[in-house]
Amino acid sequence: MKKSSCEFCENSQCLIQKYCSPExxxxxxxxxxxxxxxxxxxxxTENSPILGVFFILSGKVKVFSTGLNQRQQIVRxxxxxxxxxxxxxxxxxxxxxxxxxxxxxxxFVENKVLDDLFExxxxxxxxxxxxxxxxxxxxxxxxxxxxxxxxxxKISEALLILLENFGLNEQNCLNVTFxxxxxxxIAGSTPEQVMTQLTGFEQEGLISKAGRKINILNPEGLQxxxxxxxxxxxxx
Amino acid sequence: MKKSSCEFCENSQCLIQKYCSPExxxxxxxxxxxxxxxxxxxxxTENSPILGVFFILSGKVKVFSTGLNQRQQIVRxxxxxxxxxxxxxxxxxxxxxxxxxxxxxxxFVENKVLDDLFExxxxxxxxxxxxxxxxxxxxxxxxxxxxxxxxxxKISEALLILLENFGLNEQNCLNVTFxxxxxxxIAGSTPEQVMTQLTGFEQEGLISKAGRKINILNPEGLQxxxxxxxxxxxxx
DNA sequence: CGTGCTTTTGAATAGTATCAAGGCCGGTGG
DNA sequence: CCACCGGCCTTGATACTATTCAAAAGCACG
Numbered sequence: 001m002k003k004s005s006c007e008f009c010e011n012s013q014c015l016i017q018k019y020c021s022p023e024x025x026x027x028x029x030x031x032x033x034x035x036x037x038x039x040x041x042x043x044x045t046e047n048s049p050i051l052g053v054f055f056i057l058s059g060k061v062k063v064f065s066t067g068l069n070q071r072q073q074i075v076r077x078x079x080x081x082x083x084x085x086x087x088x089x090x091x092x093x094x095x096x097x098x099x100x101x102x103x104x105x106x107x108f109v110e111n112k113v114l115d116d117l118f119e120x121x122x123x124x125x126x127x128x129x130x131x132x133x134x135x136x137x138x139x140x141x142x143x144x145x146x147x148x149x150x151x152x153x154k155i156s157e158a159l160l161i162l163l164e165n166f167g168l169n170e171q172n173c174l175n176v177t178f179x180x181x182x183x184x185x186i187a188g189s190t191p192e193q194v195m196t197q198l199t200g201f202e203q204e205g206l207i208s209k210a211g212r213k214i215n216i217l218n219p220e221g222l223q224x225x226x227x228x229x230x231x232x233x234x235x236x
Numbered sequence: 237m238k239k240s241s242c243e244f245c246e247n248s249q250c251l252i253q254k255y256c257s258p259e260x261x262x263x264x265x266x267x268x269x270x271x272x273x274x275x276x277x278x279x280x281t282e283n284s285p286i287l288g289v290f291f292i293l294s295g296k297v298k299v300f301s302t303g304l305n306q307r308q309q310i311v312r313x314x315x316x317x318x319x320x321x322x323x324x325x326x327x328x329x330x331x332x333x334x335x336x337x338x339x340x341x342x343x344f345v346e347n348k349v350l351d352d353l354f355e356x357x358x359x360x361x362x363x364x365x366x367x368x369x370x371x372x373x374x375x376x377x378x379x380x381x382x383x384x385x386x387x388x389x390k391i392s393e394a395l396l397i398l399l400e401n402f403g404l405n406e407q408n409c410l411n412v413t414f415x416x417x418x419x420x421x422i423a424g425s426t427p428e429q430v431m432t433q434l435t436g437f438e439q440e441g442l443i444s445k446a447g448r449k450i451n452i453l454n455p456e457g458l459q460x461x462x463x464x465x466x467x468x469x470x471x472x
Numbered sequence: 473c474g475t476g477c478t479t480t481t482g483a484a485t486a487g488t489a490t491c492a493a494g495g496c497c498g499g500t501g502g
Numbered sequence: 503c504c505a506c507c508g509g510c511c512t513t514g515a516t517a518c519t520a521t522t523c524a525a526a527a528g529c530a531c532g
Contacts (some may be wrong), residue, residue, distance in 0.1 A: 067465045068385075075380065118362050135323040144311065189488085230303060386519075388518080429521080431479070447529075477528105477530085478529080479532095489518075492514090494511105497509090
């Protein structure tokens with residue numbers, strides 16, 4: 001695939017395009033790697049050395065951390081305009097893994113290029129800082145939720161996260177098919193519990209399901225399950 | 237209390253002192269607020285409007301998020317050199333609360349001063365970005381742990397977090413006295429469970445306790461409890 | 473030397489994970 | 503096109519873990 005220029009990038013949310021000066025965009029064009037990943041491919045492998053940062057041009061990516069018995073905790077989703085990894089020190093490794101959930105295009109910028117970028121584009125650094133700071137706040141809230149919520153609440157939240165990140169099609173069906181295991185990996189629970197809770201939600205008329213497809217009929221109802229908590233938004 | 241200059245600040249870890257130019261340090265001196273908080277006072281109240289960022293000069297601060305039934309989740313500790321809050325947009329509120337655990341001195345910098353700082357000190361912004369990005373990684377790992385660990389493991393981790401943040405005195409006793417409730421608030425559990433697990437650890441010779449005082453006898457033993465997990469460090 | 477808080481312990485209860493088995497579906501190869 | 507196979511979904515039974523509730527004991531403070 002031919003490498004496209006950041007200048008004419010289809011993704012108007014990319015921090016490079018938005019906050020780097022024209023002369024720098026050209027330099028990045030020369031030095032970036034643009035990589036195409038098919039669905040379900042690893043962009044970042046846990047514990048591999050940090051060489052730079054990945055900017056997501058298109059597609060959908062899940063970011064996870066592997067724990068006991070290879071069980072994965074999905075910590076967040078990264079969409080176009082978001083980024084993966086960070087400027088790492090020597091010999092540092094990625095503490096998380098990242099896998100595409102759709103065919104995706106990702107731009108990779110090496111550490112040393114990043115350093116130059118930082119020097120020349122203060123506005124870009126500011127926005128990068130805000131990105132991390134926003135994500136940090138979301139993580140802090142998610143952390144409280146995982147620590148305090150019961151399974152029903154955590155799984156309701158997982159559905160809302162999917163809803164927020166992937167949206168619904170015309171039939172109110174989630175624009176993504178996740179296995180029960182995946183949903184459990186968001187909520188911090190088990191596939192069986194996901195099943196039990198989904199069945200419960202269905203009986204309450206909050207959702208309906210057909211195989212793996214899940215229709216969200218009443219998002220407010222799901223939100224109400226969480227309303228006891230002092231909720232701050234975990235969304236963008 | 238007389239406001240001290242950043243130039244001669246006793247805290248050599250402060251990002252302002254380390255990464256702002258001399259002329260800017262003077263400007264900050266004029267425009268910052270230096271506030272003394274006694275132990276157990278609120279620096280940030282949850283849901284109050286974001287007016288700026290707090291830089292911790294000295295003391296110890298816990299950062300928490302309040303959930304169901306006023307139950308608190310301690311999401312992290314902030315020590316000298318760390319910062320609280322972030323550059324917020326209009327009408328944004330703090331999603332977390334922060335409370336001193338010791339007598340503490342904190343420097344407050346308003347949003348509009350921060351903006352000027354950002355413009356004039358690219359290196360400062362870079363370091364701020366790295367701070368948030370480091371904290372984000374720690375939160376992602378903590379999140380997995382809270383989602384996957386059982387109570388025994390979570391409470392062992394809580395002790396290690398206290399150990400890392402506050403250290404031991406000569407008698408191997410934690411340099412901080414936390415109530416069972418507080419420990420439960422770190423681990424995402426209940427005071428009763430904390431009790432049960434602490435008693436267990438004591439019988440295994442990992443710790444000993446005298447009232448609220450906890451002696452860590454075998455940190456490696458506590459670490460071993462967590463070793464089944466692909467552990468990345470949640471510490472600095 | 474009370475008073476009120478936290479700690480400590482145990483018992484009862486509820487919640488959750490684990491295990492096992494059958495059914496459904498999609499894909500593959502005959 | 504059909505039969506087979508493997509994986510995931512689904513459900514229920516079981517065992518375990520954790521929370522809740524209650525009550526006594528210890529401690530700090532006035």
